[in-house]
Amino acid sequence: MIIYGSRATHLRTEQLRAAGCPDCQTQGSLTASVYSRHAHVFWIPFFPIGKIGVLECQSCHKGFKPKELDDRAKLDYKNFRGTVKTPIWKYSGLGIVALLVCWGIYSNKQKDQKVAELVANPAVYDKYTYRTEANYYSTFKVVEVFGDSIYVNLNDYETDKLSGIKDIDIAKNYPSDIYVLTADEITAMHTAGDIKDIDR
Numbered sequence: 001m002i003i004y005g006s007r008a009t010h011l012r013t014e015q016l017r018a019a020g021c022p023d024c025q026t027q028g029s030l031t032a033s034v035y036s037r038h039a040h041v042f043w044i045p046f047f048p049i050g051k052i053g054v055l056e057c058q059s060c061h062k063g064f065k066p067k068e069l070d071d072r073a074k075l076d077y078k079n080f081r082g083t084v085k086t087p088i089w090k091y092s093g094l095g096i097v098a099l100l101v102c103w104g105i106y107s108n109k110q111k112d113q114k115v116a117e118l119v120a121n122p123a124v125y126d127k128y129t130y131r132t133e134a135n136y137y138s139t140f141k142v143v144e145v146f147g148d149s150i151y152v153n154l155n156d157y158e159t160d161k162l163s164g165i166k167d168i169d170i171a172k173n174y175p176s177d178i179y180v181l182t183a184d185e186i187t188a189m190h191t192a193g194d195i196k197d198i199d200r
Contacts, residue, residue: 003041004042005039006039006049007038008035008036008052010033010035011034011035011084011086012033012034012084013031014032015028015030015058016028016030016031016032016055016073016077017076018072018076019069019073019076019077020070020072021059021060021062022064022070022073023060024057024062026057026060029057029059030055030056030057030069031056031058032054032055032081033053033055033056034052034053034080034081034084035051035052035054036048036050036051037049037052038090040093041093044093045092046091046093046094047090047091047093048091051081051084053066053077053081055077066078111197114198115195115197115198116190118200119187119190119198120187122142122150122183123145123200124142124144125141125142125200126141126142126199126200127139127140127142127200128141128152128186128195128197129162129165129196129197129198130194130196131193131195132158134158136159136160137160137162138155138158138159138165139155139168139169140152140155140179141153141174148182148183148184149180149181149183150181150182150183150186151178151179152178152180152181153174153175153176154174154175154177155168155169155174156173156174156175157173162196
């Protein structure tokens with residue numbers, strides 16, 4: 001279950017010296033507090049979704065919303081609010097997502113490089129995960145390499161998801177039949193993006 005929502009945190013409070021209380025008219029008695037609302041997932045702040053202001057008279061202790069102020073007080077509050085910056089930690093969730101995306105891109109590049117190197121130098125016991133002509137996924141094991149010929153043992157089973165490979169990659173699914181693939185055929189499979197992984 002994903003826990004998400006929004007919450008507000010206090011940023012800053014300041015007394016508005018030039019503003020008067022709309023109720024008791026005491027000059028310079030208003031304090032303005034600015035809160036920043038942010039969206040969160042599992043209590044990790046993802047991004048800010050606005051600021052809210054609360055004002056209170058220190059003389060009569062009555063609270064006000066900014067829209068209840070007179071024009072001079074509104075300007076005083078607006079100027080104060082403009083100096084209150086949203087802290088960078090309010091973007092923590094977006095930063096985490098960006099790091100995960102960068103890590104995923106880096107990992108995929110490293111994996112692609114490893115697969116390319118193994119395709120160019122096949123060896124006995126290599127296990128290939130590949131996409132079939134029917135757009136399913138399966139595996140084959142290299143049992144012998146002789147010149148440009150790669151002798152393989154094909155898995156009898158296929159799966160519609162890469163995550164299902166672990167369920168079909170068991171010894172009894174590899175019959176004793178041997179097939180021959182050429183180095184050019186395997187290279188063509190790699191170029192077409194059909195070879196998804198190689199375990200050595």
